[in-house]
Amino acid sequence: MRDKAANLGVRLGINRDHYRIPPGLYALGDPDGNSPVLATCNYKLTFDIVRREMKIHSCWILVVETYGINVWCAAGKKSFSTEETARRVKESGLSKVVNHRTIIIPQLAAPSVAGHKLKGLCGFKGVFGPVRVRDLPEFIDNGMKATPEMREVDFPLSKRLDVAMVEVMGARKFMAWSVLICFVLAALGPGGFALHGIVWSGLGAFGVVASGFITGTFIVPLILHLFPARAFAAKGLMAGSAAGLILAITFARNLPEGLSAMAGTAAMTSWFAMHYTGSTPFTSLSGVDREMKIYMPVQGLLIAAAVLTWMGWAWLGIIRG
Amino acid sequence: MKKFRYLENTVTLCYNENMCIGCGNCVIVCPHRVFSIENGKAAVMDHDGCMECGACSLNCPSEALFVRPGVGCAQAILHGWISKVPFLGRIFSPDSCCS
Numbered sequence: 127m128r129d130k131a132a133n134l135g136v137r138l139g140i141n142r143d144h145y146r147i148p149p150g151l152y153a154l155g156d157p158d159g160n161s162p163v164l165a166t167c168n169y170k171l172t173f174d175i176v177r178r179e180m181k182i183h184s185c186w187i188l189v190v191e192t193y194g195i196n197v198w199c200a201a202g203k204k205s206f207s208t209e210e211t212a213r214r215v216k217e218s219g220l221s222k223v224v225n226h227r228t229i230i231i232p233q234l235a236a237p238s239v240a241g242h243k244l245k246g247l248c249g250f251k252g253v254f255g256p257v258r259v260r261d262l263p264e265f266i267d268n269g270m271k272a273t274p275e276m277r278e279v280d281f282p283l284s285k286r287l288d289v290a291m292v293e294v295m296g297a298r299k300f301m302a303w304s305v306l307i308c309f310v311l312a313a314l315g316p317g318g319f320a321l322h323g324i325v326w327s328g329l330g331a332f333g334v335v336a337s338g339f340i341t342g343t344f345i346v347p348l349i350l351h352l353f354p355a356r357a358f359a360a361k362g363l364m365a366g367s368a369a370g371l372i373l374a375i376t377f378a379r380n381l382p383e384g385l386s387a388m389a390g391t392a393a394m395t396s397w398f399a400m401h402y403t404g405s406t407p408f409t410s411l412s413g414v415d416r417e418m419k420i421y422m423p424v425q426g427l428l429i430a431a432a433v434l435t436w437m438g439w440a441w442l443g444i445i446r447g
Numbered sequence: 448m449k450k451f452r453y454l455e456n457t458v459t460l461c462y463n464e465n466m467c468i469g470c471g472n473c474v475i476v477c478p479h480r481v482f483s484i485e486n487g488k489a490a491v492m493d494h495d496g497c498m499e500c501g502a503c504s505l506n507c508p509s510e511a512l513f514v515r516p517g518v519g520c521a522q523a524i525l526h527g528w529i530s531k532v533p534f535l536g537r538i539f540s541p542d543s544c545c546s
Contacts, residue, residue, distance in 0.1 A: 202500070202518045236476035236502035237516060254475050272475075279478040281451055296522060351450050358521075404520025406451070408479065410499040411517030413454040415524055 145170040146194040151218035155184030167192035212247035289405035338394020359421030366395025382439040390432035466511035476502040
């Protein structure tokens with residue numbers, strides 16, 4: 127139970143730096159000179175999954191230094207590299223521990239591990255294992271052959287929502303600033319220059335930002351494949367318009383306020399949905415770059431329209447008396 | 448991954464069939480089943496399925512594949528842009544795992 131709570135903590139980024147395993151060679155079960163050798167990162171969550179899934183198989187685990195980052199992200203940052211793997215093989219004295227000369231490298235380390243260069247560097251041949259640790263026993267039993275399904279990443283609902291938790295931590299600075307900005311703007315007119323009005327108007331504005339965050343970070347990933355658009359920012363605009371409409375119908379006191387809430391929610395949802403690209407296993411750098419250049423101006427215009435309508439209507443009311 | 452598709456005609460994946468030696472490394476490392484081996488050479492089956500992770504080009508022993516590797520993460524791209532602006536780069540410290 128404590129482990130589970132701690133695991134959630136790691137996802138949220140609390141004490142993340144303490145979730146490192148010292149690099150080196152580990153024995154799992156009762157391995158001998160013929161047991162397979164698995165290379166992995168030194169992120170505790172990954173190491174624990176390997177330990178759990180390989181319960182029955184005795185094997186050697188070669189942990190490389192990835193600074194507590196998971197295999198795929200470490201490959202993206204180039205810390206899980208060919209050189210680092212070769213260095214750990216030599217440092218651990220692996221050639222004296224096992225009789226064979228093969229190490230299983232996680233397939234998702236391939237962006238920074240050149241399998242064909244490993245042998246020249248450390249004497250061990252690199253064989254790419256499956257994407258998911260749970261397929262490892264079957265992969266090993268099949269004579270280190272993976273089925274096409276084992277080689278493909280997936281993105282089921284549970285994983286989509288799991289990684290959304292990472293976005294919560296990533297957005298905390300943005301949310302803190304937006305609270306401040308909402309109340310400052312509320313104080314400049316919409317609050318009617320009374321404390322009570324400022325609090326309510328500021329809360330209303332922050333409600334728009336928060337609705338955008340929840341819709342963009344949780345609702346869009348939940349129904350990610352159901353949108354008729356592929357750009358995440360576009361998915362966000364659609365979901366955000368719907369969420370904004372509900373917000374406007376429920377809370378808005380007049381049409382301009384309702385339109386403002388709708389435009390604001392659409393923009394914020396689009397922004398947060400766009401940020402979710404980093405949590406998915408299928409978006410490309412070129413694609414995200416392109417959608418940001420197209421949709422960030424749209425988001426900016428919608429936010430400007432929302433703020434101007436909200437403030438403008440308030441000022442019009444003050445001028446009219 | 449047929450259920451989730453991203454933008455069409457954007458990725459930088461290039462393949463030169465003449466340089467391919469048919470080793471099949473690209474088929475093994477690609478997490479999106481972009482390649483297959485046809486008549487002893489690699490073939491790009493699903494160009495738009497590519498996410499530019501760079502695994503294929505790094506693991507191609509004959510340099511028949513090229514891709515500009517990178518992470519498709521809005522926050523990382525945003526930090527890349529901001530850090531180029533002298534003043535803004537100091538205020539906004541990286542807040543993401545990809546930066």
